[in-house]
Amino acid sequence: MLEVTFLDVGEGDAAVVRTPSGRWLAVDGGNLRLAAAPSPEERAGALAGYLAYRRVRRLHLVVSTHPDADHLHGLVPVVERWPVDLVMTSGVEAADDGARRFEAAAVRRRLPVARPQRGWRARLPDGVRLEFLNPPRGGEAWSENDRGLVLRLAYGDVSFLLAADVEAPAEAAMVGAGGCLASTVLKVPHHGSRTSSTEAFLRAVAPRFAVVSVGPNPYGLPDAEVMERYRAQGVEVLRTDGGGAVRFRTDGRRLWLARGAGPWRRVDTAHAAAGEGAGCRESGELVEVAQP
């Protein structure tokens, strides 16, 4: 089974993937506001606590989509303490303490760091496919959010699109560039902000489930109109602040969903456009993820 878990890290993003052969991947780590929490695991950040709870000994891949505190800071204790085979970042510089600690740990521990371009793809030995779909880097004065990494993860007919904090310009560029955006599950870009989730992007992704990673915030996230846009397309919206972690498990054909520590229930993927349409056929070289 492939497991994809969207942790409840408050206002932020953190996703953990366990592949069928037991490889662990982390995509963003939430923030470090849990630093004052009473238990040592919580203090280490929600992602680090979860990895300890799952007895994860080694991470195959750590992806930092962009250096905002609500995505990057929770990765700091992970790159400081866990063996990591490969780190991937957007290459966007950030100068806060968390970003400096992240970079220093990668250097000190000699972790390979790659900056994947659009089209970078890999197939793991257990059949899980990874592809970066973030728009090509250009000279545009794009925001840090729009330069973030967008990762599509697929196993059999079931797929997950992790859309970081991209906004309308990057969404339009990805739709315009073609390729395979269609996915069973979409990690909603930018916490459901009104600057993201454009109609054209939603039509291209056509998800069955939309996961909104969000917590108490002063920005009015997620935007009510955006949430309605998903519902109007028949997409089931799942929020990390309404029932805890959103957990998926799939054998590549069937899909199960659980909330927090709750039980698994089988869900249907019939609505999903993940039927691997024309844009979703594999092409080009598939490379092993261990080669940065």
Ligand SMILES: [Zn+2]
């Ligand atoms: Zn964010």
